[in-house]
Amino acid sequence: MIQFQDVTKTFGSRTAVNRASFNIDRPQMVGIIGRSGAGKSTLLRMINRLTPATSGQILFEGRDILSLRGGMMRRWQRDCAMVFQQFNLVPRLDVVTNVMLGRLNGHGTLKSLFNVFSADDVNSALAALDRLGIAQEATKRAEELSGGQQQRVAIARALMQDPHMILADEPIASLDPMNAKIVMDSLRQIHERDNKIVLCNLHTLDTARSYCDRVIGMRDGFIVFDGKPDELTTEAAREIYGADESFNEAATSTAIDTGQSGFKESAGAMAPAAAAV
Numbered sequence: 001m002i003q004f005q006d007v008t009k010t011f012g013s014r015t016a017v018n019r020a021s022f023n024i025d026r027p028q029m030v031g032i033i034g035r036s037g038a039g040k041s042t043l044l045r046m047i048n049r050l051t052p053a054t055s056g057q058i059l060f061e062g063r064d065i066l067s068l069r070g071g072m073m074r075r076w077q078r079d080c081a082m083v084f085q086q087f088n089l090v091p092r093l094d095v096v097t098n099v100m101l102g103r104l105n106g107h108g109t110l111k112s113l114f115n116v117f118s119a120d121d122v123n124s125a126l127a128a129l130d131r132l133g134i135a136q137e138a139t140k141r142a143e144e145l146s147g148g149q150q151q152r153v154a155i156a157r158a159l160m161q162d163p164h165m166i167l168a169d170e171p172i173a174s175l176d177p178m179n180a181k182i183v184m185d186s187l188r189q190i191h192e193r194d195n196k197i198v199l200c201n202l203h204t205l206d207t208a209r210s211y212c213d214r215v216i217g218m219r220d221g222f223i224v225f226d227g228k229p230d231e232l233t234t235e236a237a238r239e240i241y242g243a244d245e246s247f248n249e250a251a252t253s254t255a256i257d258t259g260q261s262g263f264k265e266s267a268g269a270m271a272p273a274a275a276a277v
């Protein structure tokens, strides 16, 4: 499906990603872990062309992604929806309109310019919100929602793009453990139910182990680990984080507590992920 071949990104004299090569040959949920500055965001942003790669190739089903231009590039950006740490919603717009913005790329220029949405767009947005368990918030302004709810709106917006894959850049870094769990369950469920690739930058080892089929570890721009969650031993983690014997995994833990009351209610229609803790 997706192939990275010697992909490098430099910012001046700084090499953020250094000759990264890996393949994802079936829909997987892949966690990317590493210290701050390891190159995780840059890796994701090169996939959907928010950051131009300096060299190398990224292929999706054999198609050269880095050479796409104009409409083809916009189409690709719609195919790989981004979810950001800070949600990137329009705070004063209502929730359902925020979700419908996911469709803008698919509309003609005039329609996009005037935010013209069809009844079908509204229904799809409401269905996406319902899937994320927050349809009841549809008419509120985005800024009135909690962080966890806002992130679910952002995921609903991503679903509106009907993407091939979801690229989530530290989607739970701003959330408390209960909301982090709801958001990770949502991403896992999208992967399982819709059979989509989910690539997710994470700061926490336990989350990567619990939710991902595969973990890629980055250190100083290099991929230094690529394996199954159960291969991510404390020793492997030390190598990724560049830590010595005193390395304590708890320092990279969000300690998501699955026993929190209220989860089921706030998760709405979402089924807990099979791989969840």
Ligand SMILES: Nc1ncnc2c1ncn2[C@@H]1O[C@H](COP(=O)(O)OP(=O)(O)OP(=O)(O)O)[C@@H](O)[C@H]1O
Pocket (backbone or CB within 6 Å): 011, 014, 015, 016, 034, 035, 036, 037, 038, 039, 040, 041, 042, 043
């Ligand atoms: N636009 C930019 N201009 C200059 N340097 C950049 C830019 N974006 C990233 N970098 C540098 O590239 C390196 C990798 O950054 P990146 O954001 O990809 O790391 P990260 O692993 O995602 O970190 P974090 O977990 O803190 O988000 C860092 O040294 C960073 O300072």
